[in-house]
Amino acid sequence: MDGQRRDRLVEQVLKCTTASGRAELGQALSSVCVRVMPDVDGAALAFYSGSRVQELVGASDPWAAGIEEAQYTLGEGPGLAAVAADGPVLVPDLSVDEVRWPVFAGAARGEGLAAAFFFPLRVGAMQLGTLGLYRRRPGVLPADFVFDAALLADLISHKLLLQNEKMTGEERIWMETSYQDVNMATGMLAVLLRISLEDAFLRLRAHAFGAGRSVLDVAADVLARRLPLDRLTD
Structure with missing residues (x-):
């Protein structure tokens, strides 16, 4: 150079x-x-x-x-x-x-x-x-x-x-990150569903992929209680 x-x-x-x-x-x-x-x-x-x-x-x-x-x-x-x-x-x-x-x-x-x-x-x-x-x-x-x-x-x-x-x-x-909501939603799912953080994140990602949505949007729905937890239990 x-x-x-x-x-x-x-x-x-x-x-x-x-x-x-x-x-x-x-x-x-x-x-x-x-x-x-x-x-x-x-x-x-x-x-x-x-x-x-x-x-x-x-x-x-x-x-x-x-x-x-x-x-x-x-x-x-x-x-x-x-x-x-x-x-x-x-x-x-x-x-x-x-x-x-x-x-x-x-x-x-x-x-x-x-x-x-x-x-x-x-x-x-x-x-x-x-x-x-x-x-x-x-x-x-x-x-x-x-x-x-x-x-x-x-x-x-x-x-x-x-x-x-x-x-x-x-x-x-x-x-200050674009993915702060994902971290918060992952922690919330882990506590409410009594699963590991890794499993909670995988469920967020799987739901996003299956729904053709961004994991950021799914996390926002979880935090706003717009997405029932029973849809993330499988």
Whole structure:
């Protein structure tokens, strides 16, 4: 990578601030990725805790956010694979790799996703999550752009961590997540049905999949008592 390209990437990430609020930081960083990476149609940043709990930090647009949400609801996809491998997962043609994640691939291709490239968000030995880059057409990501994306992931990881350290208590980025309702609904189900948290989450996910809905919407219904618990007992 030449020095000018590197300096441009660093400058673009450093320009992102939380002046408009912490919720906008993730969106701003995701938008930077789309702006500086050629032929990328969307981007999203997600934090992971283990291999299950996912928190959407930000997305460049609703389409990219929907791709991340599909992985969360279905429990499979290249982002989860990147976390498990603790390394990049590059999918230049989702139709070719469909056998690896058949349910996710079918849903994502239905939304227009043709290629996806995931890079770890990591600071030292600490794994934070992933940077996902999405494209509506298939094709290999050129080697130079792979290096650019890896650098972006590194810069964004440090940016998020440093910004988080400047905040206190409830202002911290990872205290405000799109999936907070899911965590609350999972805990509520576990208590009321006297089952483990893992079983409670699997029941939420199974109901969402069977109903063709987002797990976020199902969790909201559980918390609002719009969904009878007897529909989640099987």
